[in-house]
Structure formats: structure tokens, C-alpha cells
Amino acid sequence: MFEVFEYQFMQFALLGGVMIATLCAMIGTFLVPQRFSLLGDGLAHLAFGGIAIGLVLGLPPLLTAAVVCVIGALYLSYNKEKMYGESAIAVLLTVGMAIAILLISIAGGFNVDLFGYLFGSILTITPIELYIVLLVLIFISMFLWHNYADLCLYTFHQGLAQVSGVKTAWLGSTFLVLTAITTVLSIRIVGILLITALIVLPVITAMQLARSMKQNLVYSIIIGNLSVITGIVVSFYLDLAPSAMIVLVLASFYGICSLVGRRFE
């Protein structure tokens, strides 16, 4: 029955999935209430451009994707007051895809599986990638631990946070950069096209049940982890795409919790 846990690639996939789900839930808990739910989508499409740059230059694609995404996050951070938030995301999204399409057409295609980046390839995750995810998880956990109260107030009202002495420019920019790094790492799990689900769905599901920000964070992590484990295990036995299965499990959790949550109100 537990054959799924006997394969090393499945162990890696589950371990990576659990860590990425935790990262996405931690970021999403503060990103979603800031009305930036689609930021992950914008950054992921921008990452596709970064991946194409890496492939053309012969550099590690996820590294170039991370660099491009961090630049995009900083651009957004300095321009979000000057334009509508969703317009800034649209710029990132379309520019990223345009760069990717252009480079792919110039190179006449690549000898790598681009579908793996678009739809996720969690079953091929390597030990080095696991170590990188673990390091980022530790760093972001420490960042949240030290800045939790400030981030809560920043999420509630940025002006109030500024007048309360919170260094809002630094906090906002750092948070967006961490979102960019989380997004690039998540590409391995659910792919560029479904990344928003891993950031948004656990949080809006938890919001149906949570009675505090702390509860919302913990519930989001639990829901994200359960969905990733269930999605990977079910897809293993049914021979289906894990990324799609993870998203459908997340959506099911959201459907159930929105019904249960309303009943208890």
C-alpha cells in the first residue's frame, strides 16, 4: 500500500513538495490580503523569460529565472504606487512571456523539456534543489519570525505601519523579493501555469476557518501540505500529472472549507 514511499524519487518529490507548500503558504498569508494574489502568476511568467535567457546563455535556467524575477519584484516595489497593482503584474507577465517566445524562436527551440517548466516536474527534483529549498525555507521562516508583527500591520494598512515606525519601503521590497524567490522554486512543483494556486488557494481556504492571522498561517501551511502530499500520492497510483492533481485537491479543500466555514459563522 505504501509502495509510493519506497521510491527515492517519490521521497524527494514529497519532501520538496512539503517544503515548497510551506513556503507558498507563508508568503501567500501576507500577499493575498494585500490584493496581490496574481503576483505569483506575473512573476512565474517573467521567470519563463529568465529560464529562456539561461538556456540561451548556457547558464542554470532557475538561477537566471531567479535573477530576472528579483529584478521584476524590485521594479514592482518601486512602481506600485504609480500604477494600478494589476497593471504592474500584467507588465511582468507579458514581458516575461515575450522574452521567452522571442528567445525560443531565435534559438529554434531548445533540447530541454520546456513543458517541465510550464506544467511542473516535481518527480525529477534533485537533492541539490532540495538543499536550496531548505535554505530558502529557513531564511524566510526567520524573516517572518522577526518581522511578523510589522508584516501584520503592513498588510492591514501600509500608512498606519509607516507612522508606527515600520520601515515600510524596506519591508515591502524584501517581501516582494522573497515572493519572487519562492515563485521560482515553486516552478518545479506545479509549473508556471499553475503556480498561483499554490500561493492563493491554501490561504483563501484557511481564511474560511481562521480566527486570527496566526491561525490563518498555520491552517494555510497544513492545507498546502495535505494537498501536495495527496496530489502526489494520488497521481502516482492513477498515473496522472501531479501538478494538476495538487491544484484540484487544493480546489476541493477550498470548496469544502467554504461550505463548512460559512455554516459555523
Next chain:
Amino acid sequence: MIKISNLSFSYGSTPILDKIRIDIKPGEFIGVIGPNGSGKSTLLRIILGFEHNYKGKVELFGASPKTFSDWHRVGYVPQKVQYDSLLPMTVMELLATKGAGKSCLKRLGISHLASQQFHSLSGGQKQKVLIAFALYQNPELLILDEPEAGVDAKSRDDFFKLLRKINQTTQTTIILCSHDVGMISHYCQRILCIHHKHCTGCTPDRIGGVLRKAYGSTFEIHGGHHV
């Protein structure tokens, strides 16, 4: 405490404020009124350092708001519409920044709200929590941006009485932006009316003429209420 001279501000090509001069002294209770879109909130945003692209000179405790860093001297209560009503944040989580805790709620007699979710509170309770937070570090200046909007008449009256008490007992300077001309003229010592890009200052007994200029219609103020 606040000195503004020749302040001009535009949103894109639309001028909002034009060569405004204001001088606010310690201990004053100032009401800021004006029609929708006149620039009341913009003026507060400039004083609070949220808007940087203005012309003229603005001094907050002798420093430009752009570089001001002594924020513990300022308390701020934002507009009701600007904060998220879906956020599952408890009152204690909101107060956690700066180490503010139950003690600041006790001051206003609302300790029992500590574990409740902010969005589940009534309008009057939300006001009190935000004022308790703003007052936590005993600021010398309290700035409130239409905090009483959408609150019933009794809560609104209690709210203005609370502000007057704070002003009189602690000598905290208060700048309150509001549409409630009746309450403003009843409780504030001085009124600043923002209209047609300019600012007219007056005392409550001379508000009638200023209102006619600003709103272009006849106003009568009866018993502290705006008709």
C-alpha cells in the same frame, strides 16, 4: 508643531492644493472640512509623509515629513475604507507592533476586545481600538482621517467627546478630517476648510460664511448638528 507655507500639490495634471499656508500650534484641536475631492485627505497624507511630490515647505516638528523619523511623536487613525475587512486579524495581533498590548486597550476601557477579530467589531469599537493604538506611545500629535464615517450618531458623539477629553487632559494636538460639519464646529477650536485648492481658517462661530464659499449653498448649524 506643523508649519506649511506655499504648499502646492497635483495628481498628474490636476491641481489639488495651491499655495496653502497653515500653522498649527501645540495643544490645538483642529477640524479639517471641505467638499469631496477637495484635498483634505491629501493634505493629511502630505503631513504624514505618504506623498512626496509636492511644492512648497512642510515642517512636522521642524523637519520635512519626507525625512521625519520620530514617528513615536505622531498617532494616526486612517479612513475606515482603507483597511481590509476580510483579514482574520485579532485586535491583539493589530496591536503587536511597537509592543503595544492590552494596557493600551485598558486606557479606553476596551480590554475585553483584545482576543476578538478586528473586522467583527462595530464601527465605534474599531475607532476606539485604532485610537488606543495611536495613543499607545503618548504622541504629541494625533491625526485622524474621517474615522467616524459610517458610525451611528451616538457613537459619533461619544467619539468626539473622547477626542476632546484626550485633547484637554493630555494637551495632545489633534487634527481631525471629517464631513460632519456640525460635530466639527461644536468640538474643535479651529477649523480649516479646504475648497477650490485653497485653505480658509476660521473659528467655529464664523464657519457659516466659510461653508457658503466652499459648498456654494446655504448652511445652518443647529445644536452641534449639520442640517
